[in-house]
Amino acid sequence: MSRAGLKSSRAGLLVRYIVLVVLSVFFLLPFWIMIRNAFSDRAWITAAQWHWLPNQVNGRTLRSLFADDNLAMARTMVNSGIQSVGQTVLTVFVALLAGYAFARFNHRVARALLGLTLFTLMVPAAVTFVPSFVMTSQLGWIDSFRGLIIPTLFSAFATYLFRQHFLGFPQELEDAALIDGANQWTSFWRVVVPNSMGIIGAVGTITFIGAWNAFLWPLLVTREDTRTVQVTLSRFMTSQGVKYPELFAGALVATMPVVVVFLFLQRYLVKGVESSGID
Amino acid sequence: MSQLPASAQGASWWRTLRGFQGRNLWFAAFVAPFVLGLLVFVYIPIAWSAYLSFFDARNTINPTRFVGLQNYRxxxxxxxxxxxxxxxxxxxxxxxxxxxxxxxxxxxxxxxxxxxxxxxxxxxxxxxxxxxxxxxxxxxxxxxxxxxxxxxxxxxxxxxxxxxxxxxxxxxxxxxxxxxxxxxxxxxxxxxxxxxxxxxxxxxxxxxxxxxxxxxxxxxxxxxxxxxxxxxxxxxxxxxxxxxxxxxxxxxxxxxxxxxxxxxxxxxxxxxxxxxxxxxxxxxxxxxxxxxxxxxxxxxxxxxxxxxxxxxxxxx
The missing domain is CATH 1.10.3720.10 (MetI-like)
Known part of the structure; x- marks a missing residue:
């Protein structure tokens, strides 16, 4: 299994590539099914004979999807966009500052606060959704972007990842800036942040994907005004008389932004995970 | 570094609080948004829900009827x-x-x-x-x-x-x-x-x-x-x-x-x-x-x- 072990046999390498190709087909299959369904008509999808190819490759389903006022697909996409971008920017900002402080300060207060942070890693927000919902409705934030974004943006995971990164960040760079007369704030923004774009990209990507795909919290706090695309699709799926083509066209449209972000920022994600050392 | 002894004469409580070169203040400024958020949206809700768990809190968040461990039971x-x-x-x-x-x-x-x-x-x-x-x-x-x-x-x-x-x-x-x-x-x-x-x-x-x-x-x-x-x-x-x-x-x-x-x-x-x-x-x-x-x-x-x-x- 090791590099040394497999170098020897060419047959072994061939088998390995065959396995990889077969597995990739399996992994990509669900995406293909989504595309097939989005570009087929209902009769084709629900036929007893399974079809691998679509039969209606045109924009008809997409047009009817966006024309459906009940669904408000365009509106719901905009809502999801506001929510995910807002949550990503704020989460990264807040966690970056805190992660930096936790890496550079090690007095009793800092250790106690870090302990509180690490505890919430084990008890994630989803587990405490009942009290968080109570809090949010007390604040009058139901069906508002504040209610959608703010309660979920204090991420212990992001803070922890940043802290791990900054523990390995050379402090000499900051000291040099401080000697040149910068204060902590300017040295942070001028020296530390520009040299940490990799991990910022990684945490940003993870946060964006998580926010765009979030379901439980939006299900609880959104109503007509701020409903996100995941909640809309879920309601559409369980409504009476499922419209298969439109439903999967909606899924395709909802998956696109996050797949694009993912493909462009994937290398940051991989690099960030590698350098932060989650272990 | 941040814990320099405040024994020097004339070191006021303020100087202790600020820390060496104001480092404690910087620490507070950096962690405050996160810690406040954690407190308001994680810890206080958990405490609140612990409180609610001992009450009959149907359709209310200001319950009056204490029921002890009945919800748990x-x-x-x-x-x-x-x-x-x-x-x-x-x-x-x-x-x-x-x-x-x-x-x-x-x-x-x-x-x-x-x-x-x-x-x-x-x-x-x-x-x-x-x-x-x-x-x-x-x-x-x-x-x-x-x-x-x-x-x-x-x-x-x-x-x-x-x-x-x-x-x-x-x-x-x-x-x-x-x-x-x-x-x-x-x-x-x-x-x-x-x-x-x-x-x-x-x-x-x-x-x-x-x-x-x-x-x-x-x-x-x-x-x-x-x-x-x-x-x-x-x-x-x-x-x-x-x-x-x-x-x-x-x-x-x-x-x-x-x-x-x-x-x-x-x-x-x-x-x-x-x-x-x-x-x-x-x-x-x-x-x-x-x-x-x-x-x-x-x-x-x-x-x-x-x-x-x-x-x-x-x-x-």
Missing amino acids: YLLTDPLFQNSLLVFIAFAGFIVPLTYVCSLGLALLLNGLTWGQAFFRSAFFIPTACSYVIAAMIWRLSFFNGARFSLANQLVRGAGGDNVNWLGGTNYWYWLVLVSLRLWLQVGFYMILLIAGLNRIPTDTYEAAALDGATGWRTLRYITLPQLRASTVAVLMLLLIGAFQAFDEFYNLLGSISGYPPYARPPLVHLYLISLGGQQQDLGLGGAGTMIVTALIVFFGLTQNWLVTRADRRAG
Whole structure:
């Protein structure tokens, strides 16, 4: 299994590539099914004979999807966009500052606060959704972007990842800036942040994907005004008389932004995970 | 550095508080947004829900009727709640080891590949970008639909069987649906974590082992796995916490216009149904449920950690 072990046999390498190709087909299959369904008509999808190819490759389903006022697909996409971008920017900002402080300060207060942070890693927000919902409705934030974004943006995971990164960040760079007369704030923004774009990209990507795909919290706090695309699709799926083509066209449209972000920022994600050392 | 003794004469309390070169103030400025948020949106709500759990808090958050442990007693004797804990144990029992083994397998398959590594890595990783809602849609409507047109039933008929009602609860096939969905969606992420772990193992360790005649399984058993220990502990912990939070795919695979069926209810789904998702909001019950579930996840997390550490020491 090791590099040394497999170098020897060419047959072994061939088998390995065959396995990889077969597995990739399996992994990509669900995406293909989504595309097939989005570009087929209902009769084709629900036929007893399974079809691998679509039969209606045109924009008809997409047009009817966006024309459906009940669904408000365009509106719901905009809502999801506001929510995910807002949550990503704020989460990264807040966690970056805190992660930096936790890496550079090690007095009793800092250790106690870090302990509180690490505890919430084990008890994630989803587990405490009942009290968080109570809090949010007390604040009058139901069906508002504040209610959608703010309660979920204090991420212990992001803070922890940043802290791990900054523990390995050379402090000499900051000291040099401080000697040149910068204060902590300017040295942070001028020296530390520009040299940490990799991990910022990684945490940003993870946060964006998580926010765009979030379901439980939006299900609880959104109503007509701020409903996100995941909640809309879920309601559409369980409504009476499922419209298969439109439903999967909606899924395709909802998956696109996050797949694009993912493909462009994937290398940051991989690099960030590698350098932060989650272990 | 930050804890310079404040013994110098004339050092006022203010100077102590500020710290050397105002470092304490900088610390406060940097952590304040995060810590305040954590307090207001995590710790205070948990405390509030602990408070509510001792009251009859149906449709109110300012309850007056103290009921003691009644909410807890109700939940712990409720067969549906007990069943939800069993569902969690079964689900975690399937998904945690399976995801770990599969993600390790994928990481090893990709390890040291010279051609096409980036492509295959992306192919395994990209399901992470899909939401549980949309994955549930594909699994429920196209792969495992109970009707004749699903891919699974097509295969079953091809093998000479009859259509299977995969999610209907008349059999246990819904476990296959639930586990395969989560496995597909999350395995790539953990593969990346393990690839990072594999890359940290020094190559000369393998060379030394190869010189000693170690091959295949023995290398895996005596070199790779022990060196991966730290990543393994982290991955198992994240998987367990993830399994405990399961909500989205259960809700979207099994929920329908007529409600959620009584089987395959993990703790969070049950908590949602009894406290917020039903006709009335019972926040006392929801609070008690939150307390129990929080205690359990801490318990399971610590137990798993202990087991892994112990197994590791034995393998020593």
